[in-house]
Amino acid sequence: MQVSLPALKAFESAARLGSFKAAAAELSISPTAVSHHITNLEQRLNVSLFRRETRKVILTAPGRELAVATSQGFQTINTALEDISRNDKQIKVATTSSFAALALLPALQRYYEQYPHSKVNITSGEEINTDHFSLSVRLGALAEQADGDVLIRERFNLYGNARLTTQLDQTSPITIYTTRWKNSALPEVPLQAWLNHNDLSYRQFEVRYFDQELFGIQQALLENACVFCSTTLTRDYVKAGLLTESGYPPIDSALCYYIENKDSLITRHNVMFIEWLGELLKQH
Amino acid sequence: MQVSLPALKAFESAARLGSFKAAAAELSISPTAVSHHITNLEQRLNVSLFRRETRKVILTAPGRELAVATSQGFQTINTALEDISRNDKQIKVATTSSFAALALLPALQRYYEQYPHSKVNITSGEEINTDHFSLSVRLGALAEQADGDVLIRERFNLYGNARLTTQLDQTSPITIYTTRWKNSALPEVPLQAWLNHNDLSYRQFEVRYFDQELFGIQQALLENACVFCSTTLTRDYVKAGLLTESGYPPIDSALCYYIENKDSLITRHNVMFIEWLGELLKQH
DNA sequence: TTTACAGATGAGTAAAACTCATCTATTTTG
DNA sequence: CAAAATAGATGAGTTTTACTCATCTGTAAA
Numbered sequence: 001m002q003v004s005l006p007a008l009k010a011f012e013s014a015a016r017l018g019s020f021k022a023a024a025a026e027l028s029i030s031p032t033a034v035s036h037h038i039t040n041l042e043q044r045l046n047v048s049l050f051r052r053e054t055r056k057v058i059l060t061a062p063g064r065e066l067a068v069a070t071s072q073g074f075q076t077i078n079t080a081l082e083d084i085s086r087n088d089k090q091i092k093v094a095t096t097s098s099f100a101a102l103a104l105l106p107a108l109q110r111y112y113e114q115y116p117h118s119k120v121n122i123t124s125g126e127e128i129n130t131d132h133f134s135l136s137v138r139l140g141a142l143a144e145q146a147d148g149d150v151l152i153r154e155r156f157n158l159y160g161n162a163r164l165t166t167q168l169d170q171t172s173p174i175t176i177y178t179t180r181w182k183n184s185a186l187p188e189v190p191l192q193a194w195l196n197h198n199d200l201s202y203r204q205f206e207v208r209y210f211d212q213e214l215f216g217i218q219q220a221l222l223e224n225a226c227v228f229c230s231t232t233l234t235r236d237y238v239k240a241g242l243l244t245e246s247g248y249p250p251i252d253s254a255l256c257y258y259i260e261n262k263d264s265l266i267t268r269h270n271v272m273f274i275e276w277l278g279e280l281l282k283q284h
Numbered sequence: 285m286q287v288s289l290p291a292l293k294a295f296e297s298a299a300r301l302g303s304f305k306a307a308a309a310e311l312s313i314s315p316t317a318v319s320h321h322i323t324n325l326e327q328r329l330n331v332s333l334f335r336r337e338t339r340k341v342i343l344t345a346p347g348r349e350l351a352v353a354t355s356q357g358f359q360t361i362n363t364a365l366e367d368i369s370r371n372d373k374q375i376k377v378a379t380t381s382s383f384a385a386l387a388l389l390p391a392l393q394r395y396y397e398q399y400p401h402s403k404v405n406i407t408s409g410e411e412i413n414t415d416h417f418s419l420s421v422r423l424g425a426l427a428e429q430a431d432g433d434v435l436i437r438e439r440f441n442l443y444g445n446a447r448l449t450t451q452l453d454q455t456s457p458i459t460i461y462t463t464r465w466k467n468s469a470l471p472e473v474p475l476q477a478w479l480n481h482n483d484l485s486y487r488q489f490e491v492r493y494f495d496q497e498l499f500g501i502q503q504a505l506l507e508n509a510c511v512f513c514s515t516t517l518t519r520d521y522v523k524a525g526l527l528t529e530s531g532y533p534p535i536d537s538a539l540c541y542y543i544e545n546k547d548s549l550i551t552r553h554n555v556m557f558i559e560w561l562g563e564l565l566k567q568h
Numbered sequence: 569t570t571t572a573c574a575g576a577t578g579a580g581t582a583a584a585a586c587t588c589a590t591c592t593a594t595t596t597t598g
Numbered sequence: 599c600a601a602a603a604t605a606g607a608t609g610a611g612t613t614t615t616a617c618t619c620a621t622c623t624g625t626a627a628a
Contacts, residue, residue, distance in 0.1 A: 003365060005289035006585070021605065033586050035606060045365070046372050047551045054594040055605050061545065062368045062417065069364030073357040080353030081287060081329070084346050088330050133346065261345070267331045290584095290616070304575065317617050319575060338625040339574050 003044050008070055010037035011049065015059055015067035087133035088267045090119035095137040098214035099257065100124040102233040104137070107280055114276070118269060135270060136260035137277070141187050145258040152232060152257050152281040156190055157250035159217075159234050159243040160226035173206045177216035178228040180209040187254035191228050194251040217243075232257070232281060257281070287328050292354055294321035295333065299343055299351035371417035372551045374403035379421040382498035383541065384408040386517040388421070391564055398560065402553060419554055420544035421561070425471050429542040436516060436541050436565040440474055441534035443501075443518050443527040444510035457490045461500035462512040464493040471538035475512050478535045501527075516541070516565060541565070 013023035014034055024031040042049050049063035059067055095104060100122050108120060123134070142153055158176065179189050195202065205226075210216045213229045220227035221242060227234075231250050237243040259274060297307035298318055308315040326333050333347035343351055379388060384406055392404060407418070426437055442460065463473050479486065489510075494500045497513045504511035505526060511518075515534050521527040543558060 004584075005293060008361065009289060019605080029585085030587055031606070032588080032608090035608085036586080039607080045368055046553075047368055052606070057606080062371070062551075066364050066368060069360050073359075073361035076353050076357035076360065077292065080350050084329055084331055084350060087346070267346075269330075288615075305573090313616085314618055315575070316577090316619080319577085320617080323576080336575070341575080 003041055004037075007037040007041045009074065010034045011041055012067065012070035012074055014038060014050070014057070015063065016071055018056065018058075020057065088269060090121055091269050091273045092121045092123070092134040093137060093273070094123045094125075094134045096139055096212070097124040098212050098217075098230075098233055099137060099139070101214050102217065102236065103281070104277075106236050110280075111273075111276055115272065118273075120273070135262075135273070137257055138260050139186070139255055140258055141185075142254050142256040145256060149258040149260070149262050150256045151259060151278060154253045154255040154257065155231045155250040156194060156228060156253055157231055157234075158194070158226055158228045158246040158248065159238070160220060160246070161224050161242075161244060173204060175223070175225045176205045176207050176228050177219050177225060178207060178209060179213045179216055180211060182211045189228065189255075190251050190253045194228065194248070197251060198248045230255075287325055288321075291321040291325045293358065294318045295325055296351065296354035296358055298322060298334070298341070299347065300355055302340065302342075304341065372553065374405055375553050375557045376405045376407070376418040377421060377557070378407045378409075378418045380423055380496070381408040382496050382501075382514075382517055383421060383423070385498050386501065386520065387565075388561075390520050395557075395560055399556065402557075404557070419546075419557070421541055422544050423470070423539055424542055425469075426538050426540040429540060433542040433544070433546050434540045435543060435562060438537045438539040438541065439515045439534040440478060440512060440537055441515055441518075442478070442510055442512045442530040442532065443522070444504060444530070445508050445526075445528060457488060459507070459509045460489045460491050460512055461503050461509060462491060462493060463497045463500055464495060466495045473512065473539075474535050474537045478512065478532070481535060482532045514539075 010023060010027060010029075010033070013026050014020050017023050017026065020034040020038070021031045024034045027034070038049060045062075047062045048060050049066060050057040051060055093104065101124070104122055108122070111120065112118065137151065139154070142150065176191075178191050181188070191207070194200075208216075210219070213233055216227045217229055217233065217237070219225065221237070227243075230253075231245075234243050234245070238245055262274070294307060294311060294313075294317070297310050298304050301307050301310065304318040304322070305315045308318045311318070322333060329346075331346045332344050333350060334341040335344055377388065385408070388406060392406075395404065396402065421435065423438070426434065460475075462475050465472070475491070478484075492500075492503075494503070497517055500511045501513055501517065501521070503509065505521075510530075511527075514537075515529075518527050518529070522529055546558070
């Protein structure tokens with residue numbers, strides 16, 4: 001069926017509006033072009049699609065049939081195009097509560113300063129994202145991720161307020177908050193390794209667990225207690241003087257933040273955002 | 285959303301076939317053209333639609349979304365185009381049993397001689413036709429039809445075999461078959477007027493009724509009786525010597541054959557057929 | 569290693585889509 | 599009732615788009 005699609009579009013518009021002139025206006029072309037298109041269609045299909053009356057055109061029976069189909073067909077396509085376009089205009093990020101609250105949201109102000117016309121929509125929560133257009137920033141096993149997807153390898157250290165962290169060698173037990181993931185497939189927080197590395201012992205501490213890093217960090221702030229957690233998440237608090245990093249060096253973990261579905265989402269805005277995020281996390 | 289429709293078509297094909305090369309073959313264009321189209325689409329939409337891997341392309345998430353929509357949309361349009369095309373290739377005529385059996389079907393052989401590549405499909409019956417593409421040849425009130433739709437005004441006369449029609453003035457009653465329409469809105473067969481006009485009286489005849497002219501004509505043939513009916517329907521039988529027209533002149537009726545939905549069905553084949561039908565019926 | 573293959577890229581060409589000027593047949597208006 | 603206005607048709611000429619060809623790249627199979 002060799003009919004030209006622009007001709008079908010012209011027909012669809014003319015059929016819907018009941019006028020070649022109106023269709024021409026809608027399509028930003030001349031009424032002559034519409035007339036040519038429809039004549040062309042009629043010749044190729046070998047049917048008259050409109051009955052011409054003075055100052056108006058009326059669909060014939062085959063015309064009506066085709067009008068219904070083109071109208072529906074182009075509508076379907078157009079809806080998808082608009083959906084893609086709409087989703088492209090705003091950046092959607094799905095991530096964990098901890099990363100959102102402690103890394104992403106506090107930095108977002110700077111992103112808007114750099115790209116004032118962007119709209120970023122951040123969703124946190126563990127539920128798997130079904131939206132085709134969301135970037136998923138997730139915490140996972142470093143070994144399982146493709147190199148290109150990894151944003152940053154996670155390092156851990158002990159944090160507290162100034163007074164507490166200088167008293168680590170005290171005899172009285174100190175409370176340490178840390179994280180035990182709900183998802184057991186995830187590599188553990190390297191508290192044991194960190195203690196071993198620094199010749200420390202569990203016995204000096206009372207270790208308490210949350211299933212999200214955010215909670216431990218907040219609890220430590222509230223109680224002036226310690227928290228063993230990611231350097232990424234504490235950076236802003238350390239800068240603000242609310243937390244102090246222990247005198248011991250941080251330890252590498254088997255964890256990383258990565259972008260789950262990177263290559264399915266290459267829009268210009270997403271690429272920009274991913275780049276910015278990479279830069280943000282590298283600033284150590 | 286200013287994307288080119290040929291580009292969308294190329295995308296649809298490539299998405300469905302999973303290959304630019306295959307899409308190119310399907311569309312009878314070069315693979316280069318497909319590549320250009322898709323690059324163009326991706327730039328305008330600002331999303332990557334395919335992930336390129338060696339020797340194959342894989343849809344991204346937005347690509348999949350668009351593919352579903354384009355596939356469905358073009359399918360809808362294409363189905364309608366094919367339907368129109370298919371219906372255009374054959375001429376469909378819906379008419380009464382009488383007209384089909386006595387006028388149309390016997391003459392069809394000559395139509396095929398004139399237009400050997402035509403396919404004519406004739407449906408008879410009283411049920412109203414729902415097919416958008418059928419020509420309806422119907423018997424109706426002359427006064428109610430637009431001039432352009434009328435094929436022929438119906439005239440009536442008495443028919444029988446040679447012996448019977450010469451004996452009309454006999455004293456013994458003669459049987460006359462004629463028609464009383466099921467549809468009471470239709471003007472009556474002008475038997476009374478014909479009798480009056482020729483100074484004849486009902487008393488000379490035994491009048492019997494069928495609801496279709498065809499039945500009366502066939503009964504007259506079988507019984508060597510008379511039938512008062514349309515000149516259009518008897519023409520072939522008269523020519524063949526099976527029926528003889530009475531010595532009295534035919535009478536005009538308020539009936540006509542007309543084409544019900546003429547201007548909704550202007551395909552080239554239909555136009556040809558309508559013209560031929562007009563000529564056929566004019567030959568008196 | 570060579571060959572083959574799918575697609576990318578850029579420049580030039582062929583083919584549409586489109587516009588303009590002109591014309592027709594109404595319909596509206598002064 | 600004539601003049602103007604309107605929607606569309608038509609044909610010639612122009613612009614834009616779609617397309618091809620030649621060339622190139624990266625990868626997989628021979």
